[in-house]
Amino acid sequence: xxxxxxxxxxxxxxxxxxxxxxxxxxxxxxxxxxxxxxxxxxxxxxxxxxxxxxxxxxxxxxxxxxxxxxxxxxxxxxxxxxxxxxxxxxxxxxxxxxxxxxxxxxxxxxxxxxxxxxxxxxxxxxxxxxxxxxxxxxxxxxxxxxxxxxxxxxx
Numbered sequence: 001x002x003x004x005x006x007x008x009x010x011x012x013x014x015x016x017x018x019x020x021x022x023x024x025x026x027x028x029x030x031x032x033x034x035x036x037x038x039x040x041x042x043x044x045x046x047x048x049x050x051x052x053x054x055x056x057x058x059x060x061x062x063x064x065x066x067x068x069x070x071x072x073x074x075x076x077x078x079x080x081x082x083x084x085x086x087x088x089x090x091x092x093x094x095x096x097x098x099x100x101x102x103x104x105x106x107x108x109x110x111x112x113x114x115x116x117x118x119x120x121x122x123x124x125x126x127x128x129x130x131x132x133x134x135x136x137x138x139x140x141x142x143x144x145x146x147x148x149x150x151x152x153x154x155x
Contacts, residue, residue: 009072020061027054057103078152091145098138105131
């Protein structure tokens with residue numbers, strides 16, 4: 001049933017959303033410079049990751065989760081059957097997880113995992129490959145998924 005596919009997609013989206021929300025804690029610590037454990041009482045804590053990277057990881061993860069949920073809810077409206085829904089589902093869920101890995105790995109890649117080689121932001125390292133390889137693959141997959149969704153909706 002298409003409902004089972006939607007349920008799994010929403011479950012994956014909820015996990016990705018949770019990870020994005022947890023990045024919000026890193027963002028908070030980065031902005032405040034520590035953990036406020038009592039009003040006015042802050043335990044200093046320095047995170048070696050830039051505030052901008054925490055913002056990207058926080059918002060990017062949450063937006064990917066919402067994309068998956070939106071696609072899950074749209075599938076029956078635009079007429080996907082079970083086999084087509086399964087294909088579309090893994091395309092969007094795979095994209096969400098690939099982007100989640102990308103955002104987190106990019107925080108530890110001096111070049112922001114934007115290219116396999118060194119770039120203007122910094123040098124390449126293992127985190128570059130871990131983040132960029134699946135993100136590049138699923139960039140293409142997500143484009144196909146959006147085209148399929150649009151085709152079904154507009155035919």
